[in-house]
Every structure is written in structure tokens, then in C-alpha cells.
Amino acid sequence: MSTDFPLHFEKVSTKKVSEFIREQLEEAIILKELMSGEQLPSERELAEIFNASRITVREALAELESKGLIQKRVGAKGGTFIQPVTANSHKRTAEEIKRDWEQMLMVFEYRKIIEPEGAFLAAERITAGELELLQNYLDQSLEPECTREWFRALDVKFHLAIAKASGNPYLESAVRHIRTKINPALDLMPYNEEVRKINYEVHTEILTALKAHDSIKSREVMRRHTGFSAEAIYERVVAAD
Template identity: 55%
Template sequence: MSHPFFRQVQSKKVSDFILEQLEEAIILKEFLSNEQLPSERELAAAFNCSRLALREALSTLETQGLIEKRLGAKGGTFVLPVTQRSNTRTKEDIESSWQDLLEIFEYRLMVEPEAARLAADRILPRDLQQLEQLLHQSQSESIMREEFRSIDVKFHLLIGAASQNAYIANAIRKIRTSINPALDLMPYSDEVKLNTINHHKQLVEAFIKKDSRLAKETMYAHISGTSLAIAKRISQQNHL
């Protein structure tokens, strides 16, 4: 007889743990498109696992279209653009994840503004310096889409860490892992780039002033606009 408070035990293989971490790192752009992953020997040592378990995880990532193995003198395992997988999603895939995305957007609107409020009070000088460096990097005229998106993710994750609340920081990481594939479907233009930079500037200014109210309001405005844009984009695809 099932019980409403209990979940059935499910065995989890070592390769599943490796898969989750590598998939998350790729989705969060900690490994960029066309970047080579460390060697199997290095990855096995990092995860403290067998080559067999690692290869099983890599095989799944390859099936998912997140990595590919290249032969030759400059061969190895390379990351593929996440957008390549996102753009192959069917209407049914979008419909099945639609409600989940709406709930994640609602959750994000509660978590990230609060993270910004706490960060304004608690941010360390080194974290503030890192935010300023990321902001500077994002303003380069030659910056490409993937690098800009990677900087954006780092910026938000760093604010989560600056809140000095491990639960909030972890929540933001999980949120970004869930919504990044949707963000990768969004158009990239000078207008989008400028809008993001302006909001990030305002957040940095709020942290410098230690203005927790301004930080919270700015973050809310920033991510609510993004959420609405994503919702509109996916809704349009949903009705194709």
C-alpha cells in the first residue's frame, strides 16, 4: 500500500551521479560549446570513479546530443551547443514541460530577488570585485552569444553565493539548470545584450551602496522581464 508521505526506494548507479553533474555543468555553460572536456583519466580521478562508470555517463551525454567524440590528432570529447538539442524539441516536448516551466518562473521570482536583498547586506569585497569583472567582460563589443550567456549565468550564481545562504545558492543553481535550455531558445541581439547589461549594472550599484531594497526590486524587474519573454517565446512555439 502506498503512503502519501513516502517515496519508493530507487537505486542509483554511479554513472547517474556523474551524468547529472556533467549535464548540469554543460547546461550552466561551465563548459562552453566546442570546448574539450578533460580526458577520461582526469574525469575519473575528479569523480573518484571507474572508467566504466564514466564512459557510461559520457555515452548518455552523447546520445542526448550534448557532447561528441572527435577523432584525429586534435580529437577528444567536445561540448555541443545546447541550442542544437533545444531546437530539435517537438511540440509535444514543449507542451509536456510548459507547466513545469511556469512553476519554475514563479519560484525564481521568489528566490532570486531575496538572494539579491541578502547579497546587498552580506556581499564580500572579493565577490563584488568578481561581479564588476563579469560586468566589464560582458560589455566587450566582440563578445559572442555563448560567452555572453556564460557570463550571465556566472553573474546570477555569484549573487546566490554572495547571499551567504547555501540553500538559496543551491536553489538558484537548480533553477538555472532548469531554465537555461529555454533561455537558449531566446533571440540574441544588441538590444537584449544592452538590457541585460543595464540591469546588471544597477545590481552592482545597489550592492556597492548596500541598498537591499533596490537590489531586490532591480532583480525582480530583471528576471520578471526575462520570464515573460521566455513564456511568450515558448507559447508561440507551443501553438505552431
Template identity: 65%
Template sequence: MSANSPWHFEKVTPKKVSDFIFEQLEEAIILKELMSDEQIPSERELSVIFSASRLAVREALAQLEALGLVEKRVGAKGGTFVLPLTLNSHRRNREEIAKNWEVMLKIFEFRAVIEPEAAFLAAERMTDEELKQLQEYIEASMNPDCSREVFRALDVKIHLSIAQASGNPYLGKAIRQIRTKINPALDLMPFSAHVRSVNNQEHEALFLALSSHDGLKSRELMKQHISMSAEAIYSRVFKEHDDI
């Protein structure tokens, strides 16, 4: 095949069943669908869920454990449990994110195109039930007792629920992929009353635009929100050196 061929085929690479299982579990943990200290189903249960051998499941869990995403506990209440992602994320991810910053910039560019348009469509299409669910997520994130890990989980739910409300499954899938890539960077962000207040104000303003079915305003507010998020990540990765 010539170098100027119009076809854009990719080379076939071998992929083990355990890799598919690992990727799905990793995504669920990064998106906080499996929360800190939550017990993962047993190897037997996972083998049924994934229609795979227990050996493949065991290999996938070993990969997660090697990355510090889960730990195995012994005893009467033993099993495999999810570890808090935000607890030591600044030690685990900052150097890796800085090293792959060019990739992160491409993700930010992609996000700046996709999420504002999803917000625009969601403003037109959101049902009363979807608006109510979004409001519940935002109100829960304002709870003074909301922990760092739960706050980050609710942030994911807020953005994914808006994506889903766009009514376009392709947008929803794209934003899910984006969040999987940027969540490790977002988990670097400091957690304080001020940080929570700023995020909540932005989410509240976005909710009001969505509930008013104002697509243009929803688009602009989402664009501003994710732009500020990108700037905060850059500052955290390259300018700040504390361990908050």
C-alpha cells in the first residue's frame, strides 16, 4: 500500500480479554461510578458480568491494584475495594500529566468544542425529570458535609447528566471519554470552601440557563466553565507545588 493511499486503516494489535475488563473497571473508577471504599464484585461475579474466565478477571484486578486504584483486603469482610482517587492524586498524577501535556491540550480543545454544544442542545431538550435530577446533584454538592471524593463524583454526574440530556448518544459517549481522560487532572485540584463555592456558583448559573431553555447562554456558560477548569489544571500542574 502506498504512502499516499486514501485509506486510513490501523494495524491490528493483539488485545487480551483481561485488558477489556481492566479498561471498563478503570473507567468506572475514574468516573467515580465505583466510589472510594466500595467493594468490587467478586471474581466469580465479575466473570459472569463480563462473560469471561476468572483468570482474565484476576489479571484485570491485578492491573488495577498495580496502579493503586484498588486494594485487596483479607478477613471476614475481605474482598477488593476501591481506593480514594483524590487522596494522593497530586503525588501520583502531576508528573505524568505534565509529561503528556500536549495530549491534554488536545483533549481540552476537543472538550471546548463538544461540551458547550451538548449544553446548547440540552437546554432545548431537557425534560423536567432530567432538570430535577441535575438540581439534586448540584444541591448535594453544596452540602457542608460533602467530602472531597463525593464532591468530585457529583461534578462528574452533573456534566454527564447534561451530556445525556442533549439527546445525542454520540455527544454523550464523547463527553464520557473526555471525562475519563481529564478526571485524573481534575482530581489534582485543591478542595476548600472557596473552591466549592466557585464551582457551585458556576453550576447554579448553568442550571438556571438550562431550566430557562436558553441554549445560547447555556453554551456560553459551559464554555467559560471548562475554560476556567483548563486554566486551573495548568496552574496546578506547572505553577503550584503544595500538597493541598
């Protein structure tokens, strides 16, 4: 029998259970569904949630701690707490992004296909409640007490909410995957009044198109917005040297 088999299959991966747990927790932290300062459930509780042993959970937490995503504290008010991802991102990701920029470019290419089409569908299917939620995220982003960490969280929530409004769970899952890849790079972007103003204006333009149920406009603005993000990251992180 010939060994020149025409198909190319992936080799078997022996992913450990602890890695599976770590990936889920890391995604929730990077997508800011678990926010800075929040306390994780105890090892025993996490073991029940994931239907795994406490030793396995401990391995996953150790990996997250080594990445600077969580911190274990001892004492009366001890526990495992989420670290401020945005504030610490420059310590962890700048060199990684430079090194893997070709890979990141492919993610941004993927994003420029997926998110605009998600906005196109969302404009047709979005509900009044979802529009109200998006407006609420925008309003919060302009509040004087909006911290850098919360501002970045609101940006993620805005984009994920649009993906969910598309009504397509496969598209929503794709956007979650994309944001998990690019959020560490976006967290390196500056935070000031000008940035907040620009972000508010473009998000308002997207929301206005969604409110009008204008699919073409929604897709157009989202494509321009996602393209600008890639250029901004390149200028700040990759070309900075």
C-alpha cells in the first residue's frame, strides 16, 4: 500500500485535563468576563465545576499564575484573585506579539471577514434589548471614573454583543476565538481622553447603523474599524522600534 496518502490529518494531541481547564479560565480572563480583583472559586469548587480532581485544578491555576493572570493570597482574606490584565499586558505580551506578528496578521485578516459579516447579520436580527445594552456599554465608556481595565472590558463586551446579535452561534464562537487571540495586543493600546473619544465615535457609528437595521452600512463601518485596529497595533507595538 502506498504511503503517499492524499489527505493531511492532524496528529493525535494528548492534551491534559489541566490544560483544558486552564484554556477556559484564560479565555474568560482575556475576554474580561472575569475582571481584575475578582476572586475565583476555591480549588474544591472549581474541581466540582470542571468535574476534575483538585490536583488537576491546581496544575491549571499554577500555569495561570506563571502567566501573571492570577495571584494567590494567603491569610484571612486569602484566595485566588484575577490580576489586572490590561495594566500588566506590556510586561507579558509585547515581545510575543512582535515575534508572532505574521500569525497575528492572519488573525486580523480573519477578523476583517468575520466581524463585518456578523454586523451585517446583526443589523437584520438585533432586538431592542440588545440595542439598549450596546448603548449602555457606550455610555459607560465615557464616564469619568471609567478605568483603563473597564474601558477595555466594555470594548470586548460591545463586539461580543454584536456577534451574539447576529443570531449565529458559529459566528459568535468565531468572534470569541478571535478576541482571545487579539485582546492581549489591544490591551497594549494607549488609554486617554482622545482614545475614548475616537472609540466612542466609531462605536456610535456602528450602533447607529444597527439601530437603522442598515446591514450594508453596519458591515462597512465594522470592516473599517477592524482594519484600523490592526494598523494601530502594528504602529505601536511592531514598528515602534
